[in-house]
Amino acid sequence: MAARVKTDIRYKPVGQFEETRFEKIHNVIFENSNDASIEVAQEMANLIKRKQLSNKRCVLGLATGSSPIRVYEELVRMHQEEGLSFENVVTFNLDEYLPMDKENTQSYHYFMHEHLFNHVNIHPENIHIPDGKTPSTTVVEYCLSYERKIKDHGGLDFQLLGIGRTGHIGFNEPGSHYNSGTRVITLDHITRVDAAPAFLGIDNVPRKAITMGIATVRSAKRIVLLGWGQNKADIIKKTVEGEISSHVPATYLQNHKNCTFVLDTGAGSELTRNKTPWLVGPCEWTEELTAKAIVWLCTKTGKTILSLTDKDYNDNGMADLLMIHDSYDLNIKMFNRLQHTITGWPGGKPNADDTNRPERAEPAKKRVIIFSPHPDDDVISMGGTFDRLIEQGHEVHVAYQTSGNIAVSDADATKYAEIAKRISPSKEAQSIIDSIVARKESSFDSPEVRRLKGHIRRGESYAATRYLGLADSNVHFLDLPFYETGTIKKNNLSKDDIDIMVNIIQDIKPHQIFAAGDLADPHGTHRICLDAVFEAMKKLKLEPFTKDCWLWLYRGAWHEWDINEIEMAVPMSPGQVLRKRHAIFAHQSQKDGVMFQGDDTREFWMRAEERNRNTAKRYNDLGLSDYAAMEAFVRHKFD
Structure with a gap:
């Protein structure tokens, strides 16, 4: 693993990163993505300002998707309220769907202007986003020229990343090579599934994209990867704790000298130090952590709570818990805790002792x-x-x-509009049908169509x-x-x-x-x-x-x-x-x-x-x- 380079950012996470035998990438975990995003935006702003003081360009590699939205909002706020200037900023975006019109609301060109570029004083000629309309006959040369532009600007000073559930960074899907450059790639099915809501169905998601390569990303002087939510927890664990593998392209970042994963508690929940901290070192055995450990121990051993023994605790990193409690008492307490959660009376059982029930008996009718x-x-x-x-x-x-x-398809909306038209012919019903037929993939539903879908x-x-x-x-x-x-x-x-x-x-x-x-x-x-x-x-x-x-x-x-x-x-x-x-x-x-x-x-x-x-x-x-x-x-x- 590459030596770490100390960064100047003073993150204030919930739990400070500790290099353990499990973790191979520096990471910090925040209580929520909002606080984390503000810290990342501050690091980017500080970098921009330092470059300005030395009269240098600040070259940023930027990501799209839901993860960086709050970062961009904070950068916009700092520009509008604190005077943060983007005049010296040059940007290179990671990727773009292929084919994709710039005007399409699902394009990353549209995304970046909507969330950042339209609201700050960056020079248009300093914005670089892969062109989703590049013809297949010239796309190879186009990708090579994109690489040259990055190098001609001195390389990326800072690369902002998200991570997909396949472990992709940019659109470097599983199988991507360590030394890959900017190129056309076929999107993984899971990536297309995750994009489907934005495109109102997987059938509308493009199958290809232009993406910066792994080597391009690794060339950045500083990398920050954002991970938010429980649905990213599994891939974060594989990336941070697993072996380097082309099957999880983000693991290549383990070899970067200046990379930090910035996570919220959901995304970091599967890391060993959070999920099973007793396997990492001594713990403060709170009631919540004890309950978590006992459930885990039952799963690990295949035993019921009341059948756990001292040996089970000792053999699975929980010996220090037995220094505080007897295993029999632990088992009984945990069994009773779970037993008391079960109720057939979710509104409370009237005229019953509710001491050990999850809901109050009174009032009887809530x-x-x-x-x-x-x-x-x-x-x-x-x-x-x-x-x-x-x-x-x-x-x-x-x-x-x-x-x-x-969430209502055009087909369903058309069906209901046609039924309404047959029952009582009207211009409104025909107008809705015509609006659905005429709608382009990049446009929104008309208010009339949205109203019908809402009524459905x-x-x-x-x-x-x-x-x-x-x-x-x-x-x-x-x-x-x-x-x-x-x-x-x-x-x-x-x-x-x-x-x-x-x-x-x-x-x-x-x-x-x-x-x-x-x-x-x-x-x-x-x-x-x-x-x-x-x-x-x-x-x-x-x-x-x-x-x-x-x-x-x-x-x-x-x-x-x-x-x-x-x-x-x-x-x-x-x-x-x-x-x-x-x-x-x-x-x-x-x-x-x-x-x-x-x-x-x-x-x-x-x-x-x-x-x-x-x-x-x-x-x-x-x-x-x-x-x-x-x-x-x-x-x-x-x-």
Whole structure:
């Protein structure tokens, strides 16, 4: 491994990096991507200023995607509010789709101007982005000339990177050579799947791209790679702790002398020092860490909690824990902890001792708001619990935070418009059909088309909630403005968004709120919707009812809470699993060809059922009761 070069940036992460036998790349972990992005932007600004003082150009290699968005926002802020000048800055972007028009909203040319270049004083001639319209007959020479331009400018002073789930940097997919230069590459299927939401379906994602090569990236004097969210955790671990391999191109960075991975807690969660710190060195054995370690030990040994022995603890790096506690006491305490999370009464069991129950017994009938980011997250993620709350007589409200209109395909919208036209011929229906036919891939849906797609999602939501027995008066469509852009890129939360959230919470005065806790993508709709809940509750913190309001977080179809994190587990019978499935079926536009499928080609009901079965199985494997399925929740406690 190459010797480290000390950088001048003073990162303030949650946990300082310690060179261990596991980690081969310098990394720092922050509580959240916002704080981390500001620190990275500050390093870039300091570099620009130092170069200005010596009257030199500052050559930046820049990345696209969701990871660097907040970095660019902070650079723009520093330019507009603090006078940071970009007059000496020269930029080279990593990549571009091929073929791709510059005007296309999915082009990286459009992305960079939208997020950075249109808002700072950089000279246009200093901006270099691969041309996605380069003819195949001249593309090889074009790539060579791109390399020459970088060298003619003295090389890259700073290279900003993201990382794909395949371990690609730029578009250097698995199999890329250590000494590769700028070239045309065929995109990996997973890369195209990840890009599919932005293109409104994988069929619209180009199959090729122009990318800087591994050698080009490695030539940069300084490299900072950004990693945000739980969905990047596995590839970050492979990159930081694994062997150098062309199968994970980012591992080539292990040989760079001045490279730092800047991560949030989600992206760094699988690193050994975070996931199993007792294997790295002495630990401070908090209750949370002890619970995590015992669940891990059961998985490692294949044993139930109550069958763990002193030898199991000693043989797996946990001997110092036995210096504090007896193994029998540890096992009993952990077993009881998990046992107490299981309840068939998610709203609390009336007239019961609630000392060891996850929810309060009183009031017996609670007012409940289920916040659903999209018009199907409620039934996909907690359909069984939703059903149980209604069945047990609570006053349940569901609030759909966004319209979900961009997830409706043009084909479905056309079908409904044609049905409407046949029932009652109208110019409006024909106008919608004509608008869909005329729309180019680079343009947005018209307001009329978005409205129709939103109505489709609303109708499906009513079908699902009526099936579960919820009155229409308790179904609320918030249509938060941040979402209504007509494209995958959303606006930041505004005062209007927060006011809408404040109003519904204040009107209902709930005892319970359920909200989506999927935080994988810091710029994703789920994260923004959760931030909206937090901001609204912050504004309402002086209201008396909030003192008795508990917030429970659920997760979606992709990830589940770790067993040691779960604070309420709601079992489902086989019959309830079927009821949940049928509620999900009501969302017909999201079946049989979902636009935002992710890397799992199964339908959402299949993913949800597997996740719920696996949660129940994990409880059973640890020695607890055997259930058909379970939905899991973590309680968020406000400061």
